[in-house]
Amino acid sequence: MTISVSHRAGGREWLGLAALVIPALLASMDLSVLFMAAPWISAELEPSTGQYLWIMDIYGFVMAGLLVTMGSLGDRVGRRRLLLVGAVAFGAASLLAAFATTPEQLIAARALLGLGGATLAPSTLSLIRGMFVDDNQRRTAVGIWTAGFTGGIAIGPIVGGFLLERFWWGSVFVINVPVMLLLLAVGPFLLPESKDPAPGRFDPLSSVLSLGAVLPAIYAVKHLAEEGPNASSLVALLVGLAVGALFVRRQRRAEHPMIDVRLFSRSSFSAAIGANTAIAFASAGMGLLAVTFMQTVLGLSPFDAALWMLPTILGSVVGVAVASALAPRVRPGILVAAGLAAAATGFLLVSTMRADAPVWWLIASYGLLTLGVGMTSTLATSLVLTTAPPERAGAASAISETSTEFGGALGIAVLGSISAGIYRSEMAAEAPAGLDDELAHTATDTIGGALAVAGQAPAEVAGLLLDRAFAAFTDGFTVTAVVGAAILLGGALASAVALRRVPPGEPPAERA
Template sequence: MSSLHTPIKAGPREWLGMAVLVLPALLASMDLSVLFMAAPWISAELAPSAAQQLWIMDIYGFVMAGLLITMGSIGDRIGRRRMLLIGAVAFGLASVVAAYSTSAEMLIAARAMLGVGAATLAPSTLSLIRGMFLDEDQRRTAIGIWTAAFTGGFAVGPIIGGLLLEHFHWGSVFLINVPIMVLLLITAPLLIRESKDPNQGSFDLLGAALSLAAVLPVIYGIKKMVEDGVGGLHLGSITVGIAFVALFMLRQLKAPTPMIDVRLFARASFSASIIANATVVFATAGMGLLAVTFIQTVLGYGPFDAALWMLPAVGGSVAGVTAASIGARFVRPAWLIAVGLAVSASGFFWVSGIGTESHIGTLIAGYALLTVGVGMTATLATSLVLSTAPPEKAGAASAISETSAEFGGALGIATLGTLAAGVYTSQMQGSVPAELGDSGAAAAEDTVGGAVAVAEQAPTELAGPLLSEAFEAYSQGFNIAALTGGVLVLAIGILASIALRKVTSQQLAEIEH
């Protein structure tokens, strides 16, 4: 490559700007999990119904997932930095409203507004990185840092929430967002240059509506299957969403100025990277929820201690990100992504051997190994998505990557959670002492949490055997879910390596230029 085409390396200003962009990425993912710790306090003060409690937890992710593509496309047109600043204002104001909510309805509305702000922030940060770092190695490092922040935020959320709730009102888990958004509003105009699509065209309003209609029913159906089991209404919701996906794709092929170029999916590097990214999020989301429940319920750790024990998982992601950033200079993307997915699968297989008598360190070691593979794969997959998409469509491409991650997370929780629950129920049937009655048996057979609640009210001679059976049943479900996840991740690793076998770093550089 001649010197005329050698990319200009980023300087101190760009790296300082990168540090600023990491903060909203961290917060956007952290807010998905920060309420795990605050839920009991919110329930005590606002007294939400069961349905309202679910909406308080879920609506943030629903709105965020539904608007990612639309917000990414708008950012390409009006300017990604401008969109970032708009999102910071919306996220900050919504955080204040959430913190001082006086009713469940008010908190639900505030969480929805937080989802709007997050959908604006997340694709803006990643697409700005695409324009700030023209050198391939620097960009990969920057994307790795962003990936570590975005994936680590989910694990950090409960830890931050636990620390705040020990000393402050539950609203503090939202107020922590405000100073960071103020910092972003002050520093972003100074450190980050504006970028946008030079050939904007008119905004595809119909395409935006179709993208929302495609994403929301699928996410809703998957999440509700986790909560209520497989049902006709939930499957129907998913089917409707898939139908709108097809309509959205047709619209993008015919629109004069499409939101995304769906022909990108014909490129192996793009489509395989999207699938690989969704798969690793599938892994972490699905196993993360099961692992935290296992630590708290079966191993008996409190919520805050359980969150602290999960910190090595964040370190695993950082290690994977570092390995991917260094290795990509010398090794083909296909091999690195395959290795990342294989490492993640090995973590699954390790966890599949955990039992009720296992030390928590053994579980965390296996889970950390899983996250090492996640860090490797997510970094390379995101880098490939941004590299193969045209620079002027960086916002839309970022949104597609993050939307696939949302789908992967929802599907992981649904699939592995439902599988583990099914194994638990089948193992518990007939194992509950008859003295506990039909209602006690039904609660204990439904979930391990239900079994713990029944045991707390039961005589000691019945509580001990019940908990022993319940913990063993949950462990078996946990093991089978981990084994299933490992096989799936390994299979995707093989397919990804085949799809990407001809892609080299040099070819990616040629695509970019």
């Protein structure tokens, strides 16, 4: 198979790309805006530690569980149609989240957002695969899409800070609605419909098996990280692995599988998926902690924290530009490993933070992290798209997005749990004096609880409590950064080895 380079995209395709960046931008904005709103949500709804983590990561968990189904569905019913239906669902779920009055309601609304997001995510990349046939144009388009996604992480806090200083916390969800309306208005005119011309029959059992494999595994990892090994977590993990094995077995035997598992036999595809997972795991988990650190330990307002985060967008833009410029000449193994190593270096610099450190040091370190994210994501996503045949673009995109969303949600759960565990351990070891048992428990559970208790305590007790809480949270923050760096360095080594024979600029699908 030889892909023609004569069919180059025109003005309509590039305008269509702008429309496709909208849901990518929104997805990342939604996550980072929620980071900013987290202290307000904690104060208003008073979730427990477990509920707080579920509020943060249920969106990614549900999306990860349904992406494969939705990617396969998009190949069958049409990717543009699925994208627009998903926009309606996402907007409606955003309104439900905005007006939630209990932690349980917000968790349920975030789960519905994950359902809507699962219809959006695979459609965007699969449409790019069909709109941009020329390899260099496709790589540029993927880079722009990646820049939009990573840029949303920086733009989100600005929007969130502005909204939170003027409106209630639910406004960070309401902002999704006009963005989805814009996509619904321009999508039918700018985006071509595409689907698999011979998709075969949809397999409901495979859909159930994919969900049954992901959700128990997520439950197990989350509870193992929070509580350590126990019977329920181990049973859930075994169930997830067993159902996952059944899913793979069915895909191997099905005439029209949801996922062509043979793609994983290609080192370029597997390495790209692994790189996306590793960088999403590390960066999403650190994102939540970094924003919380700025607003609690460093004492910044939401809007000031957002302004400080804005320069980090430059790192992602530089990473995308470097990846796009060097990809035609430098082996992807070298570039992907370099991107992961750059992100790991940013994590190691974050690990040197102290409670009295200047905020600019955190931002500079985080900027290096975003450079690595932009570089790695552009290259890995491009490898995934060029490995899969065009008619299976939806399923391949779903696998890529599943790895990213699963990795990000898992990172929030695992890294967040590590940080929370260190915080609780250190606070429990030196229980604040002068507090009754209930207040002491609240202060020991989360740093948000410590801030709330300090506001009620006498000045001397409050000062001592905050000093201990800030030191404990900083220790959890820096240890988590070291864990993230180790994961990224391992990913860099694995990527360099797996991609060592892939030459620069040549689509893997042509060599398969």
